[in-house]
Amino acid sequence: MATNREYRLWQHEVKPPKKSERTVIAKVSGDAAAAPMPAAVMSAGGRAAHRAGVTHDSGLARLLDNGRIMAGRVGGVPRVEHAMDAVMMLTAVATRLGDLAGLVAFDRRIRAIVPPGHGSGQLGLVTEAMYRLEPELAESDYRGAFTQTLARFRKRSLLVVLTELAPEAVNETLIPALPLVLRHHLVLVGAVTDPAVVRWARDTPTEAGTSYRKAAAIAALEERHRLVTRLRGLGATVVDAPPGALAPRLADAYLRVKATGRL
Secondary structure (H helix, E strand, O other), X not given: XXXXXXXXXXXXXXXXXXXXXXXXXXXXXXXXXOOOOOHHHHHHHHHHHHHHXXXXXXXXXXXXXXXXXXXXXXXXXXXXXXXXHHHHHHHHHHHHOOOEEEEEEEOOOEXXXXXXXXXXXXXXXXXXXXXXXXXXXXXXXXXXXXXXXXXXXXXXXXXXXXXXOOHHHHHHHHHHHOHHHHOOOEEEEEXXXXXXXXXXXXXXXXXXXXXHHHHHHHHHHHHHHHHHXXXXXXXXXXXXXXXXXXXXXXXXXXXXXXHOOOO
């Protein structure tokens, strides 16, 4: 029986790597076999790019947080896998447009790097790099991830940071590290909103237990909103979306950046 991750790769028309293949670490060969690009993404990306009049040869770096906060589940799926969906869609759209797309997967250390590229095999390389990642139950080192990214993306690029809007992580580690990249690059932060928490905040309590749950949900959403506001105040764009909506909304944000000539 196929695993959840294999099924999600199948949805993107990407074959999972063979068991004998190794996860891409630090340096990736450019000789990997080309992976087919999802037809729907090719079509939608091409139409959107044509309408927006976007330019080519921009840089798009995806920074995939693989730390403790990404182990939590939303809709029965780990947050990191929702983020992987977004990485694959962004890779497909970027390479379809001829843009350089790379990946840095990290937690307390760098787990995988796919150097910038726009060849037909880039989606396969990115998929292979992510396939065996499992969240490390430790705090993530954003400063280290940003340093590795800066070494590979010297031209002004869009850096998409896929993480969770957890107060401690954002306030104590992400925000202090952002000045490293905001000086020269655009930053887009993507996170998955839990629809269950939104529903609990809207529910009408019928007993004491649900009253407490409603209050906790409201407090969590208010804190999340404060974090989004703070990140935007520093100059980052933030997309906080439910499962299934994160990937296309990030792709839309990427195309808007290109269409407005900010890269």
